[in-house]
Amino acid sequence: xxxxxxxxxxxxxxxxxxxxxxxxxxxxxxxxxxxxxxxxxxxxxxxxxxxxxxxxxxxxxxxxxxxxxxxxxxxxxxxxxxxxxxxxxxxxxxxxxxxxxxxxxxxxxxxxxxxxxxxxxxxxxxxxxxxxxxxxxxxxxxxxxxxxxxxxxxxxxxxxxxxxxxxxxxxxxxxxxxxxxxxxxxxxxxxxxxxxxxxxxxxxxxxxxxxxxxxxxxxxxxxxxxxxxxxxxxxxxxxxxxxxxxxxxxxxxxxxx
Ligand SMILES: [Zn+2]
Ligand SMILES: [Zn+2]
Numbered sequence: 001x002x003x004x005x006x007x008x009x010x011x012x013x014x015x016x017x018x019x020x021x022x023x024x025x026x027x028x029x030x031x032x033x034x035x036x037x038x039x040x041x042x043x044x045x046x047x048x049x050x051x052x053x054x055x056x057x058x059x060x061x062x063x064x065x066x067x068x069x070x071x072x073x074x075x076x077x078x079x080x081x082x083x084x085x086x087x088x089x090x091x092x093x094x095x096x097x098x099x100x101x102x103x104x105x106x107x108x109x110x111x112x113x114x115x116x117x118x119x120x121x122x123x124x125x126x127x128x129x130x131x132x133x134x135x136x137x138x139x140x141x142x143x144x145x146x147x148x149x150x151x152x153x154x155x156x157x158x159x160x161x162x163x164x165x166x167x168x169x170x171x172x173x174x175x176x177x178x179x180x181x182x183x184x185x186x187x188x189x190x191x192x193x194x195x196x197x198x199x200x201x202x203x204x205x206x207x208x209x210x211x212x213x214x215x216x217x218x219x220x221x222x223x224x225x226x227x228x229x230x231x232x233x234x235x236x237x238x239x240x241x242x243x244x245x246x247x248x249x250x251x252x253x254x255x256x257x
Contacts, residue, residue, distance in 0.1 A: 002255035003030050004154050006181065008248045009045035011222035013187050013201075014067050016040055020250055022067035023223060025183070026051055027152060027160065029134050035059045035075075036150060036162050042071035043078055049251060053079050054086075058129065060136070061092035062164035063147035064099065073103050080111040087114040091128055091138065093146045094119050120148050125175050139175045141166035143200045151176065159256050161214075165223065167197070168206035173213035181256050182211050186221035186247075189233050195225075204237035211242045219245040220254065 005028040010021030022039025026046075033055040035042070046053055053075065061069050069092075079088070090096065100117050108115075118128065122138045129136040133155045141147040143165045149172075152160040161176040163184045176182055184207035188196045196203045204221075211219035219242050221234060228234065231247045238245035246252075 002257060004028070004159055004255075004257035006160060006183075006220075006254040006256055007049055007051065008220070008222060008252045008254075009042055009049065009250060010037075010039050011224060011248050011250055012039075012067070013185075013223045013225050015226060017226050020224070020226075021045055022070070023062075023164065024071065025162065026056075029152075029154060031055070032057050032134075034136075034152075037062055037068040037164065038071040038075060039067050040070040043075045045250070046075075054082055054084055056088065057086075058089040058091065060138075060148075060150050060162075061090060061096060062141070062149065062162070063143060063145055064093060064095045065145065065165065068164065069096070069099070072099075073107060076103060076111070076115065077107055080108070080113065084113045087116060089116045089118055089129075091118045091120055091136075093148065094121065095146065122148065124171075125151060139172075141172070142169045143167070149176075151179065154257060157257070161216075163210070165200065166202060167200040168202055168210065173210045176210070176214045176216070178215055180217045181220060181254060182214060182216040182218070183220045183222065183248075184210055185223040186234055186238070187223050187225050189228050189237055192225065192227065204234055205241060208238040208241035208245060211238075211245070216242075217244065218254075220248050220252075221245060222248045 012020035187201035
């Protein structure tokens with residue numbers, strides 16, 4: 001029985017498409033759920049994948065682009081309809097503050113539980129949560145707007161790192177050094193490298209190089225541009241540098257420990 005399980009809810013980038021939702025992932029740590037990013041459709045994915053809203057202990061939002069946070073209003077509202085009473089922490093950049101206020105003033109005035117916005121503000125990896133066997137750190141990424149990645153250490157092992165939207169930069173592989181499973185965004189294949197540079201995103205080779213330099217055991221990629229329909233191209237290009245690469249689909253489950 002695994003104690004540390006990753007479920008990928010969404011692997012699309014900017015817009016939802018027929019068979020892909022925007023970014024969201026759930027980590028199940030010993031039955032405690034942690035949500036990472038919350039793109040549109042996240043709550044439907046919870047239902048499809050038989051995950052419980054009420055078991056979510058904390059939410060980590062990498063940045064305030066719609067494909068990573070537009071699902072939050074619906075999710076917060078549904079948690080209240082289900083009578084959640086346990087306070088919920090949302091770790092997010094400062095710019096999430098007014099968004100939460102807007103939600104609370106229009107939709108959440110009668111919510112049954114408290115939400116605490118923990119402001120992310122890190123120039124290098126910084127521990128943001130430490131509870132029992134789990135420690136979570138946040139580290140800055142290089143994107144168009146303020147954006148963070150998250151590292152999850154379980155029982156002293158660097159189990160999982162989530163590298164959301166980012167252009168490649170040299171420090172990143174040292175910040176995720178020794179991680180077992182590395183998720184790295186991979187918006188484009190080589191063919192569209194110019195777009196990746198212009199939009200502060202990564203291509204296959206960037207993700208694969210990061211995994212190689214970090215000495216990761218396995219690389220999981222996602223956040224695919226809807227321009228590229230053939231997923232095998234992403235996987236093939238990554239595997240040239242980092243053989244143990246999996247191009248994730250919505251609903252994929254990885255038993256990390
Ligand atoms: Zn994105
Ligand atoms: Zn973004």
